[in-house]
Amino acid sequence: MADSSILFQPLKVGNISVRNRIAMAPCTRQRAHLDGTPTELMIEYYRQRAGAGLIISEGISPAAGGNGYLFAPGLYTDSHQKGWHRIAEAVHAAGGAIFGQLMHVGRLSDPLVLPHGTNPVSASAVRPDPLARHYTVNCPRPKRVYGTPRELSIEEIGTVVGEFADCARRARDAGLDGVELHAASGYLPMQFLSTNSNRRTDRYGGSAENRARFVLEVVEAMQAATSPGFVAVKVSPGWTFHDVFDDDPVETYSVLARALSERQIAYLEVGNYGQPWDVHAVLRPLFAGPMIGVAGFTRSKAIAAIAAHRVDMVAFGQAYIANPDLAERYRDDLPINQPDSSTFYTQGAEGYTDYPTYEAAEADQLLPVDSAFATGSSRSSQAGKLQPVN
């Protein structure tokens, strides 16, 4: 087995130094209160996983208009902010670090979870294919037939950008170590980036530079409200999840990566969900800061990718859901628990805070340390073995 010491080199990430190269990937778990305030259970869940060099939180809505899921958290009220403050305190007390992922779902929302009388918004009034969202049989969330979103006016874009900035300020005041803009997985920023969902003819549509403008304005506004190193971005270049398609993803994400590099963001998280090109190899030379790889990594793949300088850090999703002590297990080359997808989005402690540590686990329940879990859900690459992924 490969030596894990390379995973335990410290790394400067934005304004902080992290103690290892193992990140907890952002994972929506829907355990917040209905109003978006974090629960006691969430504090415990993140505290348990503080052995990660960096926790990237589940998607957090930056504004009421960005909500997409019941029981997903927000960070736009005092009550939300107090809850995140307690999570940040618990993670820091356990020696960890945490960025909050800011997720505005745009056209993937529903009037049922939005403020009364409002409809989902997007870059353009383009309805996502109702079948674009795939679920495992076990997943408790129903398939959703999306409506046609309302196109944001230029003035409303300014309002949304301002909401992200206010939210970043709240994140800083709550004691989080940074924020990550969720510009992946077909959510609002990616609806602006992608050619099939962005049909605008103003300065936010058309060329790659124009389609990247929304993301860059959000990043700049959040940096101005906090500091350059407080802000990170996640992308999934060319991934078609949630019915976003790009005529030329290499061009779009090359433009974006260069622009983010100039803005000296904390890190760029790059997801490879089975896209047919090597997203890390293409973006790496264009982005000067730390790059975090995500999706489909195992312990040995992470060691190899960092050793080859393909990425600086690796984020683990399903493995972290199931293993609160994942970093320690990877350090010592110990077997891991199996994630249970039937409890990914349910309520309560089951499948959330009750996964055992290695010491407490039953030997016959453990899997080899390098076990891989199915990931990704684009129709083209994963049909038939789909996992829910936000």
Ligand SMILES: Cc1cc2nc3c(=O)[nH]c(=O)nc-3n(C[C@H](O)[C@H](O)[C@H](O)COP(=O)(O)O)c2cc1C
């Ligand atoms: C239950 C679940 C919820 C997720 N929620 C989010 C999310 O809120 N934001 C995000 O960027 N990715 C989300 N993802 C994707 C993960 O961050 C990660 O990219 C994915 O699980 C692939 O990594 P893995 O192979 O290590 O599991 C989610 C994945 C799962 C399994």
